[in-house]
Amino acid sequence: MDASPQADQDLIIKVRNLVVAFGDKTILDRLSLDVRRGEILGFVGGSGTGKSVLTRAILGLVEKQGGTISVFDTDLDSVSEAGKRALEKRWGVMFQHGALFSSLTVAQNIQVPMREYLDLSPTMMNDLAALKIEMVGLRPDAGDKFPSQLSGGMIKRAALARALALDPEVVFLDEPTSGLDPIGAADFDDLIRTLQQTLGLTVFMVTHDLDSLASSCDRIAALADKKVVAVGELKDMLSSTHPWVKSYFRGKRALARMKG
Amino acid sequence: MTTTLSNPAFEITFAQDQATIILTGEWTLDHGRRLEIIMGELLVGLGEVRKASLDLKRLDRLDTLGALVIDQISHRLGSDGVKVEMPDASDRHLALIGAVRHRNEPMVSPRRSRLVELLADVGQTVVHAGQDLVRGISFIGEVVVAIGRVMLRPASFRWASLVTQLELIAFRGAPIIILITFLVGCIVAQQGIFQLRRFGATAFVVDLVGIITLRELALLLCAIMVAGRSGSAFTAEIGSMKMREEIDALRVMGLNPVDVLVVPRILALIIAMPILSFLASLAGLFGAGLVSWIYGGIAPETFLSRLQSVINHRHFSVGLIKAPFMAVVIGAIACIEGLNVKGSAESLGQQVTASVVKSIFMVIVLDGLFAMFFASIRF
């Protein structure tokens, strides 16, 4: 994988030999992974195998015991405070449970990063927030609602809107379509595709949704045994020999989907 | 990325009543304020034309803000009757501008006059205060019913929870409460001796400290500390459970949140308050005795024998009788405020503050009422 002809600058995220453990429980053991510029990478793995932990490690929210992580060609260990801030402006994150600020309305949530990083008039900020709200498929009146007044699906959309507030180059989505109805989930996939094409977005998406994997991901990485055991397109997954990957992509549910 | 930022700009060329607008540079979020200015300049600079064509080919970068500005420009022009077109725009740009279009007008919330709002606020506060009182009383009723249920079926009671709460309230709270009442006992004795000395009545400090500590001081300090330590904890615990729908989870399992969460806490308070108040009295008297000995020259034997002749069981029981009532008030307010928490972290903070402030206030009001009551029955 290392000696690929891919120029290094085309790799937005580069994880090498990452080790993460909580106490004496190792979650990720010498894991390596690349995310290329402009792609949608689907990341799969069983529940509790460490997908969210990997995401949080890349974002610098979880301490790692070994290995290197670089994002936009910047090693996260050696980056200065200012460099870190510049980085944070270029990525957007949608957490598994939304993590919207409960005391702010949806529109205010979206404006938090704008206020922090941008110089915009309040009117323009409101317009932009309204735009993001509409882009992710929420009704305009959702902007004035508090997170506790939203449904689960609306929380996902609002969280995506906040992740997209600064037109980031990379977005991390942790299970964006879980808890959405199939039509909503398909809309969501389309939305992410559109954004990727229009904004040149790179997407790192943790998902269990076979439809998303099949329809919107350019590449898929599978996590099992504390490592990435398979990377590639869907057809590579289907021909993988790893037992977990096999049962995931060629199990009953998967076959039913693929046939349909 | 080391590319230098190229500022957004535009050039207009006129041909009869047509205008061609060439957009250049980076139309991105980094140039937010500049883009807004440009939008105004462009609309002014365009003047009266019938047709405008936007040339996007020389744009270096475009993101959602740039697209939004372009969309707003064409929308404004369109509503002035100008025909807007974007010939030869790339698919990517068109897709982005398309994604931005068709927005509904932002909602404007109606404004009311300051005075009306102020009056409405005042009215609301009064109504809330009334509702609070009613709710508090009905809640205490509910708790009494729940305690009744527990007495009928003691097996179903959550003894473990009661013991945990007792440990948290009484056992862990005791040291700080003892320390505080000890210090206040010292201070009151010192002040008493200092003032009484002028009349040559130093010995009366024992009456002063003995009565005030047993009847009022120990219990009040104790209640304030418990409201601050345990009341706030109750509100925060119950409130965060409310936030995460844990209370609803209890309900749908057929468990009554009052039985599970409130009764053990209030019972624990009812048991703990008299104990704490007793310990606090001892500590206060001890502090007073110590200061009287060192600073006032009253020997411990004299202090004790005078204390015995001044204090009778009534002074002692007044403190103890009041304690359970204080406990109920603190516990009920803390639990009600906890259950009133809405979905947000901010409301949790507000509710915890309200819980502590209200219970301290109510404790003092209640103490005043008791003082009048005991005075009128000459107890």
Ligand SMILES: Nc1ncnc2c1ncn2[C@@H]1O[C@H](COP(=O)(O)OP(=O)(O)OP(=O)(O)O)[C@@H](O)[C@H]1O
């Ligand atoms: N802060 C933490 N402290 C201790 N253990 C943790 C912590 N965070 C996660 N873990 C453990 O790490 C493992 C991986 O958790 P993670 O949240 O990454 O799972 P996941 O792959 O995202 O699962 P899911 O698909 O259910 O979201 C789990 O066993 C979890 O218990």
Ligand SMILES: [Mg+2]
């Ligand atoms: Mg997860």
